[in-house]
Amino acid sequence: MRDLEGKAETKPATIGATPDGATDEQSASRQVRQMFSDIAPRYDLLNHVLSANVDRLWWWQAARTFRPILARPEARVLDLCCGTGDMSFALHKRAGGSGAQILGADFAHPMLVRGKQKDEARGSHLRWLEADALHLPLRDASFDLVTAAFGFRNLANYDAGLREIARVLRPGGECGILDFSEPQGMVGVGYRFYFKYVLPTVGGAISGDRKAYEYLPRSVERFPAPAEMVERMKRAGFARAEWSPYTFGIAGLYRGWK
Numbered sequence: 001m002r003d004l005e006g007k008a009e010t011k012p013a014t015i016g017a018t019p020d021g022a023t024d025e026q027s028a029s030r031q032v033r034q035m036f037s038d039i040a041p042r043y044d045l046l047n048h049v050l051s052a053n054v055d056r057l058w059w060w061q062a063a064r065t066f067r068p069i070l071a072r073p074e075a076r077v078l079d080l081c082c083g084t085g086d087m088s089f090a091l092h093k094r095a096g097g098s099g100a101q102i103l104g105a106d107f108a109h110p111m112l113v114r115g116k117q118k119d120e121a122r123g124s125h126l127r128w129l130e131a132d133a134l135h136l137p138l139r140d141a142s143f144d145l146v147t148a149a150f151g152f153r154n155l156a157n158y159d160a161g162l163r164e165i166a167r168v169l170r171p172g173g174e175c176g177i178l179d180f181s182e183p184q185g186m187v188g189v190g191y192r193f194y195f196k197y198v199l200p201t202v203g204g205a206i207s208g209d210r211k212a213y214e215y216l217p218r219s220v221e222r223f224p225a226p227a228e229m230v231e232r233m234k235r236a237g238f239a240r241a242e243w244s245p246y247t248f249g250i251a252g253l254y255r256g257w258k
């Protein structure tokens with residue numbers, strides 16, 4: 001990894017998200033939950049403004065990947081770290097009335113409340129669960145597909161998160177983790193400038209919480225690079241894992257097969 005001046009930096013040994021001041025996994029989780037609870041009222045607006053609506057394309061593209069599973073009437077799908085539900089809604093739309101059951105789970109209550117309000121307005125009738133992705137109150141081998149969009153990177157322990165996903169997946173089930181990545185070359189330089197300077201300023205001004213938008217680029221820096229993440233997925237119990245870049249590698253989809 002290189003910083004804006006081109007100096008080489010060493011990526012820290014990654015275990016999980018560590019917001020400023022967090023001393024252990026519990027305090028990291030608490031801070032992440034509080035941060036998303038605080039920004040929940042402005043989350044959707046900021047998402048669309050800061051990504052120039054490209055986020056919609058990424059959810060749609062990820063959901064399309066899982067069309068064969070979503071088309072099965074008996075399919076059970078868990079969308080982890082669902083926030084206000086946009087990935088869950090994209091999965092529902094792609095299922096197209098097949099009967100696949102979609103459950104959105106998140107541990108920040110205000111994010112879920114907004115997700116449920118959107119659900120009622122759309123008449124999608126999804127299911128919602130307030131739960132920590134690291135300790136899911138769900139049975140082993142009970143889902144055909146587990147997704148997480150822009151949430152997995154916030155877990156306090158990535159390996160524990162992957163093991164929990166593998167635990168709730170049925171044999172033959174799939175997981176799809178959509179998250180930011182650090183693109184290389186000139187795109188990377190522009191991306192780092194935007195993430196480090198523009199995003200905290202604009203995000204902070206609209207949300208009133210600059211810290212939350214300073215945390216975002218740091219969390220992406222700390223997140224394992226795709227090759228390492230794929231290895232971690234295999235170690236966590238996935239027979240096969242791969243990563244596909246989206247939009248010059250600004251984001252990407254990790255797929256894992258149990």
Ligand SMILES: C[S@@+](CC[C@H](N)C(=O)[O-])C[C@H]1O[C@@H](n2cnc3c(N)ncnc32)[C@H](O)[C@@H]1O
Pocket residue numbers: 029032033036037047080081082083084085086087105106107108111131132133134148149150151152154155156
């Ligand atoms: C950036 S938002 C993404 C929301 C949504 N998936 C999207 O694409 O817009 C990250 C979400 O992950 C949730 N989250 C982070 N860590 C979590 C955990 N350990 N358990 C459950 N939810 C978690 C946060 O509460 C937040 O709603």
